[in-house]
Amino acid sequence: MSDRYGTDYPEDEPIIGGGYAPPAPPPLTPPGQPQYAGTGAGYEDDGEDALDSYEDDEYDEDDYEDDEDSYGYYDEYEDSAPARQPMFYVFVALAALVGGIVVFLLFSLVNNGNGGSPSGGGDTKFAVSIDSPPKDKRVEIGKMEEVIVQASATEAITRFELFVGDKLTDTVTVSETPADNKYRAVMKFTLTARGNYDLMVRVTASSGATKESSKVRVIAIEPVGERPQTIKGKVVADTTLRSGPSETYPESGTLKAGTEVTILGKNKSVDWLLIDSAQGQRWAKRTAIDPLDSLELVPVRDVTPTPAPTQEATSTSIPSPSASASTSPTANPNAPDFVPTNAVLIEGGAKLRVTVQNVSTNAYNGPLVIGVSGDIASSELAIDAKLAGNGGTATVDFEVAPPITTTGKKAVVSVDPKNAVKEAREDNNGATFVLLPPEESPVIVIQTPTVQPSAISITVQNTGGALAATTVTVRVKLGSSVTLEEKSIALAKNQSATFTVARPQGTGEATAEVVINGQVVASAQFTISP
Known part of the structure; x- marks a missing residue:
């Protein structure tokens, strides 16, 4: 502030650039007229002193105007408030822009991800399934296989695509809509190398919407060919080797768990395997060996000509309407001894075939109850058994619902569970069998x-x-x-x-x-x- 009018201002004089606007200056008095001191800040309250000061100094209108400009009261006060407004509107504009971008991205994401449609098929509903082949089916290398697929949708389906792994293998174009809205297609593929492969079918609707089926794994194996083949196997439990495919054949050595063996053949019921051992060709229980390839590749082998069973099995399984047995009707003075020896899945896993053996030297003729449980629904069947001594056998089939087609399931078999028949031993009437997926029989x-x-x-x-x-x-x-x-x-x-x-x-x-x-x-x- 100029000190033209003196320097002894009050201590509370406002400072230029302070936080509030100063009051307006007093009105000017023309030359030759008396001037009175006001009460505004920067002027003396004593009017008389102020008049003297005015009279002492020569009035100069230009100087006063310059001083007024130097204070800058009017400009500073009028412009200070709007100085923050442009930045406020910049922030508002940026917030609106960012919000619009977020909404656009969310809308695009929902539109592209809905129903797998890249072009507006978000409301399309699908149902897609592979009916054939079943999971873990073994298919031969170089042989054409069929995939049967069924699908439906809320709009017309125009195309089926078959993928083996990530490779497009076959395409079927659809030109007509079936009356029941169930589209069916038969697609084909051929595998060229051994291994596991995932099959997947993708369907496309008229709007461009797509849907993929669940994956189905198949296993590619070498073709059987014209000659018998051998495969490798691993012993999973200590087992006894025998000279023939039955417990009645003489023992011919042992195998320790973890041993790798060569499988040369199998018996007709595939419950014994012929292997190449240090003692020569010997038979081992199927449940003790884990084949490293399909048993379809090895031939059915005849029993080795070395000691045969004392007596061949003569029993026939006859299911009875009720699972009950009376007191042992055997006429022999000595008792039989029943042991469950095998349990295998047949008919695509829809039946479990149980084999029971009489290991006593005494024959048994009469009713006999056999029961199963475990991963199979518990049930019992009574048969009219005719079991010769020294290894006579009987078989009985149990229904399995739903069919078992995967590994890891177990069957617990018990013979004469209520001890209705007096036996030489009562502590060997039960056994647990690990079930293997059924192998398809020749037709x-x-x-x-x-x-x-x-x-x-x-x-x-x-x-x-x-x-x-x-x-x-x-x-x-x-x-x-x-x-x-x-x-x-x-x-x-x-x-x-x-x-x-x-x-x-x-x-x-x-x-x-x-x-x-x-x-x-x-x-x-x-x-x-x-």
Whole structure:
């Protein structure tokens, strides 16, 4: 502030740049007129002194105006309040911009993620499932396999895509909507190397919305081929080796858990395996060995010619309507001894076949109750047992619902659970078996025979599980005349073999039959024309 009018201002004089605006200056008095002191800040309260001061100093209007400008009272006071407003609006604008970006991103995320549709299919509802193949199915390398898929949606489906792993393998385009809105497609794939593969099917709707099925794992294996093969296995529990596939054969050594063995073959019921051991070819219980590949690859082997069982099994399982047994009707003075020896899944895991053996030297004929529990619904069946001494066996089948198709399940088998039959031992009537997924059995069919002037060509095909190398006989019957051809073959699933049979004498309705191990496994009628 200028000290033109003196320097002895009060101590509370406001300071330029302070936190409040000073009051307006007093009005100017024209020259020649008396001037009175006011009460505003910066002026003396004594009017008389102020008048003297005015008279002493020459009035200069320009100087006063300059001093007024130097104070800057009006400009500073009027501009100080709006100085903060532009920054406030900048913050508001930035907040609105950020909010808009967040809303746009959220909207885009919801739109793109809804229903798997990149183009507005967010409201489409799907149902997709792979009906075939089942989980963990073994498929042969180089063989074309089919995938059967079913789907439905709230809008038309236009395409099916099959992925093996992350590779697109097959595509089916849909042009018509089924009446029941259930779309079905058959897709194909072929595997080229051993290993585990995940199958997945993706369906696309007309709007572009997509849906993926759950993954189904399949296992690729080497084809069975024409020759018997061997596979490796690992011993999972200490076990006794025998000279034949039964407890009645002599012991021929032991195997320790953790030992790796070579599996050469199996018996027909696949409850014993033929292995290559230090003692030569010996038989071991199937439950004691974990195969490192599919048992479909090894052939069914005949029993080694070394000591055979004392007496062959002669029992036949006859289910009874009630699971009860009376006091032992055996006529022998000495008691039998029942032991459960095997439990295997058959018919795709829908049945459990239990084998019971009489290890006593005494035969038993009469009712016998067998029960199962564990991972299978508890049930009991009574059979009319005919168990010879020294290893006579009986088998009984239990229904399994739902079917068991995976590993890790167990069956607890008990024989004569209520001790209705007096036995030589009562402490060996129960056993626990680890169940393995059922192996598909061979299914042999006959293609239409071709009649030639001197021979008949007959093609047989295996539509089921692998048929290991075995002797197969194809014969033609016409009245009392029979002609045949016999040879050893091995058939993988869907493989076929052709037999040439001499044409029998005569004409008319003839029958072609396929015989394996003495049993007719397939037959077909056809006509031999003149």
